[in-house]
Amino acid sequence: MASTAKPADCVIRGAGIIGLFCALEMAERGARVILVDPVWPPRGASWAAAGMIAPAFEAAGRSDVHSDVFDLCLESAGLWPEWSAHLTHLSGMDAGYDDTPSVVVATDEVEADRLKAIRDTLSSKSLPWRGIEVEALPGDAFSGLQLPTDTQVDNRKTLGALVVACEENKLITVAENSPANTAGAELITAGWQSNELLRSSLPIIPISGQMLSLERYDTDAAMPVRCGSVYIAPKSDRIIIGATMEPGTVRDRVDESDIAGLIGKAARLFPDLARRKVIESWAGVRPGTPDHAPYLGKVDELIYVAAGHHRNGILLAPMTAGIMADLILDGLYHLLLGSFSPLRGVAGTHDE
Numbered sequence: 454m455a456s457t458a459k460p461a462d463c464v465i466r467g468a469g470i471i472g473l474f475c476a477l478e479m480a481e482r483g484a485r486v487i488l489v490d491p492v493w494p495p496r497g498a499s500w501a502a503a504g505m506i507a508p509a510f511e512a513a514g515r516s517d518v519h520s521d522v523f524d525l526c527l528e529s530a531g532l533w534p535e536w537s538a539h540l541t542h543l544s545g546m547d548a549g550y551d552d553t554p555s556v557v558v559a560t561d562e563v564e565a566d567r568l569k570a571i572r573d574t575l576s577s578k579s580l581p582w583r584g585i586e587v588e589a590l591p592g593d594a595f596s597g598l599q600l601p602t603d604t605q606v607d608n609r610k611t612l613g614a615l616v617v618a619c620e621e622n623k624l625i626t627v628a629e630n631s632p633a634n635t636a637g638a639e640l641i642t643a644g645w646q647s648n649e650l651l652r653s654s655l656p657i658i659p660i661s662g663q664m665l666s667l668e669r670y671d672t673d674a675a676m677p678v679r680c681g682s683v684y685i686a687p688k689s690d691r692i693i694i695g696a697t698m699e700p701g702t703v704r705d706r707v708d709e710s711d712i713a714g715l716i717g718k719a720a721r722l723f724p725d726l727a728r729r730k731v732i733e734s735w736a737g738v739r740p741g742t743p744d745h746a747p748y749l750g751k752v753d754e755l756i757y758v759a760a761g762h763h764r765n766g767i768l769l770a771p772m773t774a775g776i777m778a779d780l781i782l783d784g785l786y787h788l789l790l791g792s793f794s795p796l797r798g799v800a801g802t803h804d805e
């Protein structure tokens with residue numbers, strides 16, 4: 454931790470992946486940034502996440518998700534390869550991006566309808582997908598798609614590289630507490646806790662998620678696989694299985710029966726997973742919003758927010774950083790910004 458005598462152009466409050474990306478983007482455009490968080494290096498939702506970069510699975514053809522979220526997610530997913538390479542260049546560390554296309558499979562009619570909606574949406578936008586032959590599907594799945602739009606990162610590697618990149622950037626100061634006075638802008642990026650720092654109140658609620666990691670063998674396939682609420686994400690040194698959705702809860706430890714339930718669902722596709730050693734199980738808290746879309750924009754004179762990224766914080770970090778830097782530093786409004794205004798009316802529920 455350090456302190457600074459110089460006034461900052463922007464104080465960013467919350468050093469999760471959104472705050473870190475925003476800090477780096479702004480500093481690389483020449484702004485002086487103070488990044489405030491009592492916890493450093495960061496933990497929280499960005500650490501707990503599984504690193505899914507899944508625009509199609511999370512947002513394509515979903516009536517319960519804000520209609521512009523898919524475009525936002527898609528554009529952000531497209532920025533990930535370059536951002537990952539840039540973070541590696543800055544930090545000398547692997548930033549964790551893996552471009553292996555995801556597979557999504559169905560084991561019941563509800564899941565099959567979801568696959569059809571994804572396929573139809575991708576086709577309507579001339580985006581790629583590939584049907585998987587029944588014989589090649591895992592376990593009791595009867596339908597499946599390969600989605601080149603949907604990939605993953607090892608978010609813990611990304612955070613490690615981001616921390617080094619921010620610490621080495623001379624325009625970024627990391628601080629435990631906010632400076633008493635700053636003439637510049639303030640950006641709140643504190644996830645589900647953002648309302649505590651805002652004078653206005655946004656409908657952001659905590660949504661806990663539990664997950665686990667299993668040992669990985671060299672012979673395991675590299676692609677992330679999704680089925681309904683469960684995903685299996687092979688990282689270089691472990692396999693992550695997630696995740697529960699528990700709206701309104703702030704969980705700090707796992708429930709062993711929920712963890713067993715996740716393993717059971719994954720083992721319906723890959724029975725061998727039930728026999729693997731569990732490396733770690735943990736819980737994180739997502740910032741949920743009723744329309745599953747983030748709040749991006751100005752809430753008051755010089756006060757901005759970028760929070761409520763629901764299940765897509767890792768995926769949306771690059772786009773969020775670009776949009777917020779444009780807005781705060783240059784007064785430029787991205788075309789999608791109107792859709793995600795913190796002042797928008799929201800309908801819907803906080804359910805998955």
Ligand code: GLY
Pocket residue numbers: 503504505662695696739763764765
């Ligand atoms: N991004 C997946 C999740 O929130 O569980």
